[in-house]
Amino acid sequence: MGIIWTIIIGFIAGVIAKFIMPGDNEPTGFILTAILGIVGAFVATFLGQTLGWYRPGEGAGLIGAVVGAIIVLLVYGMIAGRRRVV
Numbered sequence: 161m162g163i164i165w166t167i168i169i170g171f172i173a174g175v176i177a178k179f180i181m182p183g184d185n186e187p188t189g190f191i192l193t194a195i196l197g198i199v200g201a202f203v204a205t206f207l208g209q210t211l212g213w214y215r216p217g218e219g220a221g222l223i224g225a226v227v228g229a230i231i232v233l234l235v236y237g238m239i240a241g242r243r244r245v246v
Contacts, residue, residue, distance in 0.1 A: 200226075
């Protein structure tokens with residue numbers, strides 16, 4: 161159930177992160193935004209467990225997932241920006 165919960169929270173976090181951080185280099189498709197949000201939730205869960213904020217098997221909450229999704233969107237924006245310039 162933990163992975164399913166992380167996916168659901170990540171989906172919501174991706175949509176919220178997209179509204180918080182719009183930009184030219186950000187993904188425009190709904191599916192890609194949701195996937196990046198899910199990846200962000202997994203990143204937040206991993207970082208939280210590594211730093212001791214979450215116990216093993218415990219996932220990131222909505223706020224942590226939104227922060228993780230924003231981090232993933234920033235990285236995606238930098239990578240997409242480099243591809244367009246080159």
